[in-house]
Amino acid sequence: MNYLNDEMVYGKNPVLELLKSGKPVNKVLLISEGQGVRNQEIILLLHARNIPYQFVDRQTLDRLTNRERHQGMLAYVAAREYASIEDILALAEERQEALFILMLDEIEDPHNLGALLRTVDAVGAHGVIIPKRRSVALTGTVVKTSAGAAEHVLVARVSNLVQTLKELKNKGCWVSGAEAGGKNAFEADLTGSRVIVIGSEGKGISRLLRENCDEIVSLPMKGKVTSLNASVAGSVMLYEVLRQRTMHDM
Structure with missing residues (x-):
């Protein structure tokens, strides 16, 4: 029997068949006790498809599945297929436009990701890059919050943001990290091939990623909130890029 409940598939055979099908999977949870030989086929498939997985205790799986017969494993199904970096590059080439990419560093709130996907679609950016770990994935909540934009925006999920950033810089992209303490974003030159980096809700941009940005830009703050x-900061930054591109092309 295929147990499907709120974007989750659980039970050994259902999870195994899901992985073999090639359908997008965000993450797999495996029971930590007695993991040994019986999970080797699953683990080999997870490594082959580069899908994140985590070992948890039985109580966690019992709680997540309402004590259904999970057989020690649970998979979170992605709401839609992920794109590749090559797909994003190809879209820019097809449109004959300078690259315009949003990179998100460990955004955890699905509502923030959904709202940003909506803005990415509105400004005509070519895609979004998110990390495979410590980040919200393409869940049903994200798709719903995006108001349909998730169906049109290319989202690539990568293992290493820093390495991906270096590859994009080698292709001629200039990288602007949005964080407090940088130059005024409205006075910076945001034209040309561009990656905008937005950090997590609590910690901002991680140190290594920040060090690999070409510049740090900030939105001016006139009120008491700092x-x-x-999603608001990211949306303002994306629209400033669009504004400057529009002015540059006039």
Whole structure:
């Protein structure tokens, strides 16, 4: 029997068949006790498809599945297929436009990701890059919050943001990290091939990723609140890139 409940598939055979099918999977949870030989086929498939997995205790799986017969494993199914970096590059080439990419560093709130996907679609950016670990994935909540934009925006999920950033820089992209303490974003030159990096809700941009940005830009703050929600800050930055591109092309 295929146990499907709120984007989850659980039970050994259902999870195994899901992995063999090639359908997008966000993450797999495996029971930590007695993991040994019986899970080797699953683990080999997870490594082959580069899908994140985590060992948890039985109580966690019992709680997540309402004590259904999970047989020690549970998979979170992605709401849609992920794109590749090559897909994003190809879209820019097809449109004959300078690259315009949003990179998100460990965004955890699905509502923030959904809202940003909606803005990415609105400004005509070519895609979004998220990490495979410590980040919200393409869940049903993300798709719903995006108001349909998730169906049109290319989202690539990568193992290493820093390495991906270096590859994009080698292709001529200039990288602007959005964080407090940088130059005024409205006075910076954001034209040309561009990657905008937005950090996590609590910690901002991680140190290594920040060190690999070409510049740090900040939104001017006139009020008493010293920071903006990640989706709000990201949306303002994306629209500033669009504004400058539009002015540059006039």
